[in-house]
Each structure stands twice: as C-alpha cells, then as structure tokens.
Amino acid sequence: MKKKTNKPTLRTVAEACGVRPATVSRVLNKVDNNFSVKPETRDLILKTALDMAYIPNTAARSLRRRRFDLVLIFGYDLPNFLPAATYGDMLGALVQRLNADGYQVNMTFPPPAGRKTAPLSCDGAVFIDTGDSELIDDFRRHAMPMLILNDRIEDCSWVAVDDTDGMRRLLAQLAAAGHRRIAYRCANKIHRLQSHQSISDRYQTYQEWARTHEMKMVTDYDQSMSNHEFIDAVQETGCTAVATYDEKLAMSFYQSCLERNLGIPEDLSLVAFDKPVNYDLMPKITAMWQPAEQMGEAAAEILLRQIKGRSSGPEQMVMKLNLHEGASIAPPPLPDGARLMEMA
Amino acid sequence: MKKKTNKPTLRTVAEACGVRPATVSRVLNKVDNNFSVKPETRDLILKTALDMAYIPNTAARSLRRRRFDLVLIFGYDLPNFLPAATYGDMLGALVQRLNADGYQVNMTFPPPAGRKTAPLSCDGAVFIDTGDSELIDDFRRHAMPMLILNDRIEDCSWVAVDDTDGMRRLLAQLAAAGHRRIAYRCANKIHRLQSHQSISDRYQTYQEWARTHEMKMVTDYDQSMSNHEFIDAVQETGCTAVATYDEKLAMSFYQSCLERNLGIPEDLSLVAFDKPVNYDLMPKITAMWQPAEQMGEAAAEILLRQIKGRSSGPEQMVMKLNLHEGASIAPPPLPDGARLMEMA
DNA sequence: GTGAAAGCGCTAACAA
DNA sequence: TTGTTAGCGCTTTCAC
Numbered sequence: 001m002k003k004k005t006n007k008p009t010l011r012t013v014a015e016a017c018g019v020r021p022a023t024v025s026r027v028l029n030k031v032d033n034n035f036s037v038k039p040e041t042r043d044l045i046l047k048t049a050l051d052m053a054y055i056p057n058t059a060a061r062s063l064r065r066r067r068f069d070l071v072l073i074f075g076y077d078l079p080n081f082l083p084a085a086t087y088g089d090m091l092g093a094l095v096q097r098l099n100a101d102g103y104q105v106n107m108t109f110p111p112p113a114g115r116k117t118a119p120l121s122c123d124g125a126v127f128i129d130t131g132d133s134e135l136i137d138d139f140r141r142h143a144m145p146m147l148i149l150n151d152r153i154e155d156c157s158w159v160a161v162d163d164t165d166g167m168r169r170l171l172a173q174l175a176a177a178g179h180r181r182i183a184y185r186c187a188n189k190i191h192r193l194q195s196h197q198s199i200s201d202r203y204q205t206y207q208e209w210a211r212t213h214e215m216k217m218v219t220d221y222d223q224s225m226s227n228h229e230f231i232d233a234v235q236e237t238g239c240t241a242v243a244t245y246d247e248k249l250a251m252s253f254y255q256s257c258l259e260r261n262l263g264i265p266e267d268l269s270l271v272a273f274d275k276p277v278n279y280d281l282m283p284k285i286t287a288m289w290q291p292a293e294q295m296g297e298a299a300a301e302i303l304l305r306q307i308k309g310r311s312s313g314p315e316q317m318v319m320k321l322n323l324h325e326g327a328s329i330a331p332p333p334l335p336d337g338a339r340l341m342e343m344a
Numbered sequence: 345m346k347k348k349t350n351k352p353t354l355r356t357v358a359e360a361c362g363v364r365p366a367t368v369s370r371v372l373n374k375v376d377n378n379f380s381v382k383p384e385t386r387d388l389i390l391k392t393a394l395d396m397a398y399i400p401n402t403a404a405r406s407l408r409r410r411r412f413d414l415v416l417i418f419g420y421d422l423p424n425f426l427p428a429a430t431y432g433d434m435l436g437a438l439v440q441r442l443n444a445d446g447y448q449v450n451m452t453f454p455p456p457a458g459r460k461t462a463p464l465s466c467d468g469a470v471f472i473d474t475g476d477s478e479l480i481d482d483f484r485r486h487a488m489p490m491l492i493l494n495d496r497i498e499d500c501s502w503v504a505v506d507d508t509d510g511m512r513r514l515l516a517q518l519a520a521a522g523h524r525r526i527a528y529r530c531a532n533k534i535h536r537l538q539s540h541q542s543i544s545d546r547y548q549t550y551q552e553w554a555r556t557h558e559m560k561m562v563t564d565y566d567q568s569m570s571n572h573e574f575i576d577a578v579q580e581t582g583c584t585a586v587a588t589y590d591e592k593l594a595m596s597f598y599q600s601c602l603e604r605n606l607g608i609p610e611d612l613s614l615v616a617f618d619k620p621v622n623y624d625l626m627p628k629i630t631a632m633w634q635p636a637e638q639m640g641e642a643a644a645e646i647l648l649r650q651i652k653g654r655s656s657g658p659e660q661m662v663m664k665l666n667l668h669e670g671a672s673i674a675p676p677p678l679p680d681g682a683r684l685m686e687m688a
Numbered sequence: 689g690t691g692a693a694a695g696c697g698c699t700a701a702c703a704a
Numbered sequence: 705t706t707g708t709t710a711g712c713g714c715t716t717t718c719a720c
Binding site for chain 2: 007053055056057058059060061062063068069072091095099100102103104105106107108109110111112115116117119120121138141142248251252255276277278280281
C-alpha cells in the first residue's frame with residue numbers, strides 16, 4: 001500500500017517532461033491557434049500524461065476558465081417520475097444534444113439542507129417537475145441560464161405542451177366514434193400535491209366542451225372518488241366513454257372495469273394522457289403522448305442559446321401532443337332497445 | 345437589462361461590510377471553534393450576504409478545500425432501468441444517507457466522448473449497472489473511494505444480492521406447492537448485452553436443482569425462443585411451473601399465457617425475480633425482491649467509510665433476497681386421469 | 689516554440 | 705476579535 005496517493009498534476013507531468021506546466025496545458029488542451037508545439041515534446045507530454053494517468057482537476061479548471069461545461073438537471077422526484085416513461089425519452093434527447101456541444105449533464109438529487117450552491121456550480125440548469133421555486137429564484141437572481149421542462153413559469157424559458165388542444169382532440173376522437181356523454185376522471189385533489197398547469201388546462205377544456213356540446217359533466221375534479229364509485233357515476237349518467245388525466249389512472253381504472261366485467265372498448269371507451277411504462281405489456285389505450293424527444297431537443301437548443309449568450313430574454317415553446325391510437329375506442333354500445341331494433 | 349452580472353464574491357461582500365474576505369468566510373462557514381466573531385459584524389455580514397444573494401463559488405471552494413462534498417452516481421442506463429422500480433428505492437435510500445453526512449449526490453449521464461475528468465470532480469462514486477470499466481479503472485488508479493451497487497467486481501467494494509440462494513428458495517417454494525417439473529425462462533442471450541453475475545448464478549442454481557432432483561431442464565438459456573415456443577415446450581414436457589429471470593419476462597410471459605387461455609396459477613404457476621414498476625397495476629406474481637432500501641443504505645455506509653478513510657481495503661456485502669408472496673403459485677393441476685379419480 | 693507570471697475565489701495557518 | 709498571507713491547480717497573455 002502506497003503511503004500517499006499523490007495525484008499527478010500539471011506540474012508533476014511538466015517536471016517529468018522537463019517542460020513548464022503551461023506547455024503541458026497547451027498540449028493537452030490542443031491549443032492550435034498557431035502550431036506552437038514541437039512534435040517531439042508534444043508526443044513526450046502526451047505519453048507521460050497517459051502513463052501517469054493524469055486527470056485535470058475540475059475545480060481548478062472551472063475556477064480558471066470561469067465555466068463548468070456542466071448542465072444540472074433538477075427533478076428531485078425523478079426516481080418516482082421517470083417511470084412515466086416519457087421522461088426517460090425526453091431526458092435522453094436532452095442529454096444527447098447537450099453532450100454534442102461538450103456539456104456534461106448531471107441530475108441532482110435534493111441537496112443537504114442549507115446548501116444552495118447550485119447556481120455557481122454549473123453553466124445552466126433544467127428544471128423538471130421541480131417545485132423548488134427558491135432555487136429557481138436563485139438562478140434567476142444570478143442571471144443563470146435555465147429552462148423549465150414540461151411546465152411554465154413566468155419570465156423563464158420553458159418547453160411545454162398544449163394540453164388544451166390535446167384534451168380537445170381526445171374528446172373529438174371520442175365524438176367522432178359517436179360518443180355524446182363523456183366522463184373525465186382526474187383525481188387531482190388526491191394524487192397531486194403541487195398543481196401543474198396540465199391539471200387546470202385539461203379540466204377547463206373538458207368543461208368548455210361540456211358547455212358547447214350541452215353535455216352534462218361527470219367528473220371527480222372536485223371530489224374524491226374510488227374507481228368503483230366513478231364507474232357507478234358513469235353508468236348512472238349513461239356515459240359511454242371516459243377520459244383520464246394520465247396513464248396511471250387509466251390503467252387502474254381499466255383494472256377496475258375488468259373486475260366489474262365491463263369490457264373496454266366494447267362496453268366503455270377509454271382515453272388518456274401519457275405513455276405508460278412497459279407499454280408493450282400494458283393494455284393498448286388511445287392516448288395523447290408527449291413528443292418526448294422533440295421536447296428534450298428543443299429544451300437543449302434553448303438552453304444552449306442562453307448559455308452562449310445568443311439569446312435575448314426567455315424563450316418559450318408550446319408543442320402539440322401526439323395522438324397515439326390504441327384499441328380502447330369503439331362506437332358506444334347501443335341501448336338495449338336500440339339493439340333489439342337493430343337485430344330485427 | 346444590466347450591462348454585466350457581476351456575481352458577488354467574498355471580496356464584494358467583505359468590502360460592503362468593511363472587513364476582509366477571511367472574516368466573511370469564517371462567518372458564513374460558521375467557524376465556531378473559538379467564538380471569534382463580534383456579534384455585530386457577524387450580523388452585518390450575514391445580512392449583507394443575504395441581500396447581495398451571495399453564493400460561494402463551488403470551484404474555488406473545492407479547489408481550496410481539496411474536497412467536493414459530492415458523490416457521483418454512474419448508471420448511464422438508469423433512465424431505462426429506473427423503471428425496474430427497485431432502483432428508485434435503492435437510490436432513494438442511498439441519497440438520503442449520503443445527504444445526512446453532508447454530501448450532495450449527482451447522477452451523471454454519459455460524458456461527452458474524450459472527457460474523463462470524473463475521478464477528480466467528486467469525493468466518491470457509486471456504479472450501478474455500468475459496464476464502463478475504463479472509468480472504474482481510472483477511479484481505482486487514483487485510489488478514489490467507490491462502490492459497485494448490485495454487481496461484483498474484484499478488488500472493489502460492492503453490495504450485491506445472493507441470487508443462488510434466491511433461486512433456490514424460489515424453486516423450493518414451488519416444490520413445496522407440489523411442483524416437480526419446473527421450467528426456467530431467461531432469454532439472456534437476447535435481452536442482455538453485457539453479462540451480469542445474476543444471469544449465471546440463477547441459471548447454475550436451476551441446473552444444480554435439476555441435477556439433485558433428477559428433473560429434466562426446460563429452459564431457453566442456450567437458445568432463443570418466443571413466449572409461445574416456450575409455452576409449447578412447457579406443455580410438451582409436462583412442466584407445471586415456470587420461473588423467469590426477471591419481472592419483465594414474467595409479465596410478458598403472463599400475457600402470452602392469457603392469450604392461450606392458460607390460467608395463472610390454476611394451469612401454470614409462475615415465479616420471478618424483481619419488483620415490477622407500477623406494482624399495484626400488475627398481476628401479483630410471487631417473486632424475489634431485492635432489499636432495495638437496505639442495499640442503498642449499506643452502500644452509503646461503506647462508501648462513507650472509504651471517503652473518510654476509516655476503511656482498510658474494499659468491503660463487500662452480500663444480502664439475501666426477500667420472498668414476496670403474490671398469487672401466482674398453486675398446486676399443480678392434476679392430470680386428467682387423476683382428476684377423474686379425485687372426483688369419484 | 690516555450691517560459692514567466694498573474695490570478696480565478698476561496699480557506700486555513702499564523703500573526704497581531 | 706480580525707487581518708495578513710500563501711496557495712489550491714489550472715489557463716492565458718505577454719514576452720523572448
């Protein structure tokens with residue numbers, strides 16, 4: 001066991017090569033504005049650095065360069081939310097784009113209480129499903145590049161989706177299949193601690209649709225209901241289709257329908273938002289999916305512009321949801337009388 | 345728009361207070377070994393720092409302190425694997441423990457090619473599902489504290505599970521219910537690019553079981569088979585139970601069984617490894633779950649010992665899997681003849 | 689083609 | 705109770 005692991009520094013390497021640290025730095029960073037290195041010293045330095053397993057000290061480098069080449073992702077709940085499937089894709093695209101421009105990407109978990117040094121340890125930040133407004137404020141005060149992904153915050157850059165349009169198209173899809181009475185299951189009061197734009201957007205669109213189509217609303221927006229209570233309400237009011245706030249609610253509702261021998265879509269049509277995890281193992285539900293990759297990429301582009309100062313003020317972007325056709329919509333079942341007439 | 349965002353530094357704050365940077369540093373870092381600050385200057389400094397929104401520069405601090413207060417998690421594929429559910433819990437516990445000791449935790453995504461500065465930008469690292477042995481080598485060469493989570497690498501610290509024991513108990517569970525012929529679906533050749541200890545552990549245990557119980561092996565370990573081909577094999581050989589390598593395979597197999605009107609567990613018993621995502625929405629399968637929280641915590645403890653130099657050499661830890669009882673085991677269905685006898 | 693020197697912002701040992 | 709000083713390891717301008 002060695003007494004002390006003296007990590008090689010620029011100076012160590014330089015001494016081993018009989019040159020000065022500055023030269024080593026130039027060689028390793030491939031400073032090529034005017035070919036200022038003799039090939040043999042260059043090779044010697046390269047070889048020595050490799051042999052000694054030299055790794056530049058990030059702190060020193062960042063301090064000097066005044067830049068970190070690092071983007072932080074804040075999404076404290078991501079371990080829970082990543083299973084929303086769509087975030088994996090979104091972040092994948094985001095990271096790839098940032099990497100292409102030389103930025104390392106780190107996802108940070110909640111920092112120890114009292115430590116809030118983040119704004120001065122990266123070049124920019126992406127907030128996703130993070131309600132940490134204090135941190136966002138800090139970034140803003142320090143004029144640090146940042147972007148909100150999948151939500152909207154005033155005076156910030158963000159990339160979000162058009163839930164109003166999404167809900168409208170979802171309802172239109174059901175209407176096109178012949179549905180006139182549609183219920184909306186959202187369970188927001190119960191499931192969501194902090195409110196998200198999508199909650200009100202989707203609900204209000206449902207409300208608007210009900211008004212313009214003279215349709216009686218059947219929803220659990222204002223009250224907490226179990227799946228079975230909701231199914232009761234659906235049946236009592238003669239709804240022939242149900243829209244749910246997200247895929248989790250949809251799957252859970254689907255299970256409850258099975259338990260009651262309610263076939264989907266034969267007896268009840270079902271639509272939702274979001275792509276479920278393990279999509280191929282799940283019942284195929286027609287749903288509005290986020291354009292995950294595009295969102296990630298757009299976010300990266302905007303953030304990069306902010307970082308490189310090529311942007312004046314916040315940029316905001318709304319994207320359309322994609323209708324993903326499953327097998328959960330059918331024409332409404334005919335009422336018993338009508339069925340008899342049809343058979344005759 | 346301000347001309348230039350002059351971020352406040354220690355010096356800025358010090359000048360505003362009429363003291364020297366060192367004093368500010370002492371106050372903000374609560375150096376309290378001997379109450380060396382006059383209350384009024386202390387308050388002034390605190391207030392000024394807050395007003396100016398002073399945030400220490402991480403790079404400068406780390407450079408000087410020779411420490412980052414940061415642990416990096418490497419798991420490049422985590423966005424894909426987190427949906428394995430168990431990792432969310434594992435990381436949650438790990439992070440919490442490290443936070444408690446004042447360490448920030450970042451999960452890093454693949455760094456831009458050619459940049460391998462990680463070993464000198466953190467105090468320690470956790471590798472999870474990462475086959476980046478080059479990076480691991482770098483950490484080792486620099487004698488940086490690190491730990492492999494959920495896998496084993498020679499001469500490293502790691503926390504892993506006892507898959508041999510797990511498989512044995514799973515098979516024993518089936519045997520206790522009366523099963524004598526058990527098939528093993530692993531599909532490893534197809535699904536796993538890089539090999540994991542669990543693959544051979546589980547397979548070899550199955551093999552051993554077959555030998556000692558004089559049971560004919562029915563498995564796809566050496567050949568690629570579709571679910572339906574596998575079901576064919578199961579039926580031809582009269583197997584009454586199937587064990588699968590993981591929950592994904594189990595779920596997928598389950599679906600295929602439904603398609604063939606094979607009831608689980610009435611017609612076929614099924615066991616697996618791992619906890620599925622959205623467990624409450626999934627069919628309840630008896631499976632071996634990782635003790636996720638304990639693993640995360642143990643990993644944190646070991647890593648902390650390494651970081652604080654309280655450890656001599658690598659520490660390795662094997663944990664038992666937990667049997668999670670679902671509803672996928674039943675006694676084997678009686679052969680037709682036997683069933684008649686029973687009824688008589 | 690390479691060296692000298694300054695300094696990024698912070699902390700810790702020492703001095704007063 | 706506070707100031708002075710040195711320097712962490714690196715990059716970059718300027719000089720030769």
